[in-house]
Amino acid sequence: MNVLIIGNGAREHALCWSVARSEGVQRVFVAPGNGGTALMGGKVSNVPLKVTALDDLLRFAVDNGVELTVVGSEAPLELGIVDLFRRAGKKIVGPTQSAARLESSKVFSKKFMQRHHIPTAGYHVFHDAPSAHTHIELTQTVFPQVIKASGLCAGKGVYIAFDKEQALRAIGELFEERIFGDAGNEVVIEEFLQGEEASVFALTDGTAYQLFLPAQDHKRIGDGDTGKNTGGMGAYAPAPLVTPEVMRMVEERIIQPTLKGMRDEGSLYTGFLYVGLMINEGEPSVVEYNARMGDPECQVVLPLLKSDFVAALMASVEGSLDDVPFEMHRKSAATVVIASGGYPDHYETGRAINIADELSAMEDCLLFHAGTEYDGARLVTAGGRVFSVTAVGSTLRESIDRAYRAVKMISFEGACYRTDIGARAL
C-alpha cells in the first residue's frame, strides 16, 4: 500500500516513521516533508507540494496509487481536504470541513459543548469592540479572563488578561488592529480555568474510538513555564495526572458525548480528536479541541503504540475501529524540542546542523526533524522549532535522561531548548 502524509513538522516525521514500520506499506510520500523525512530513504520520499494545494495533492494521490492519506496539520482540514478526497473516492484520515469546526471555530466548539453539556469554561461571544469593552467593564472584578480569536491562529490567538488594561489591549489587537485578520472577526471571552493541563488523543471512525496514552505538552518557551507561548517545547507520556479515574471521566463526559453530539448534528467526526484538558481537583474540563494530533505530543504518543498504526488508520476510515487491536507499550516517552535562538519571535534560518554519529546508534531514541532542510549534501535549519528529540524508557525518568543525552549530540548556532521537560511529573 502507498500512503501520503500531509505536513512538514516533527509530528509528520513521527507519523511517517510509524506508518513506514507497517509491513503492508510499500511507499510513504510526505508533502512537503522536511530534512528528516528527506533523509529517511527506503520507502519514504518527500513531495514538493504545499499543505494547502488541495487539488495538486489529490492529483498526486490519484496518479501515484495512494490508498491512504493522513492529514497532519489543521490548515488543509479547515479548507476541506477530507471532503475533496472523499468525493474522489480516496481514503483519508481526518474530519470533514464541517466537523473540523471543533478546532477551526472556537465559537462553534463552545456552543457545541454548551448544547451537549460537555464541561468547559463559561463564555461569551463578541462581534465588535464596543460590546466586548462593555463586557469587560461589567466583569472587571473577575480577572484573569481569557480572550480568544475564534478562528485558526497557529496557537497564538489566546490572551490571558490579568487586569482591565490587558483585556482592553487584547480586544484592540483583535478587533481594531486585526492582527489575526478574519480569524479575529468573532472573539470568545471566557472564564479562567484553574488546574493542570493535559492532552488526550483519540482515533475515531465517528462511533468507535481508540485512545492513545495521555500526554502533557510544555507550551512556554522558558524553563519553569515562563516566557512566551510557543507551538510546544516538549512533551511526555503517559501523564500521571490523567489517572485511570480521570481518563474514565474524560471518556464519559467528553469523548463519548462529543462523538455522539457530532453524529446527532449530522456531522460525523472522524480521524484524530485532540482534547486539551484542564484538570482541577481530579475533574477534567475542555480547554480546546483540535482536529489533528498535537505537536510535540504526537512524537511521544506514537512511539508508545505497540499495535499496527496503519491497520488502525484504515479501520478509522472504514468504520471498523472496534475490530482492530490498539495496544500500548508499558513504557514512557519524552520529547525535547530544540529551537532556533529567538523563537517564538524573530529567528535566523539556514544554520548548518551537526549531529554526532553516536546518536544514530543510541537505542530507544528517535530524532524527529521539524524545521530542517536537506539539499542532498547539507542539513540546515529552516524553522523555529528545528528538532523534536524523543526517547523511550521503562520509566519517565529514564526516557527524559535519554532524550537529554541525545539533545547534547546536536548542535547549530543559536540552538536552544528547555531543560525541565517532564520534571514536574517526576
Ligand code: AMP
Ligand atoms: P488554546 O489555544 O485554546 O488551547 O489556548 C492556549 C493556552 O491558553 C492553553 O493551552 C491554556 O494554557 C491557556 N488557556 C486557554 N483557555 C484557558 C482557560 N479558559 N483557562 C485557563 N487557561 C486557558
Ligand code: GLY
Ligand atoms: N501541542 C499543541 C498543539 O499541537 O496544538
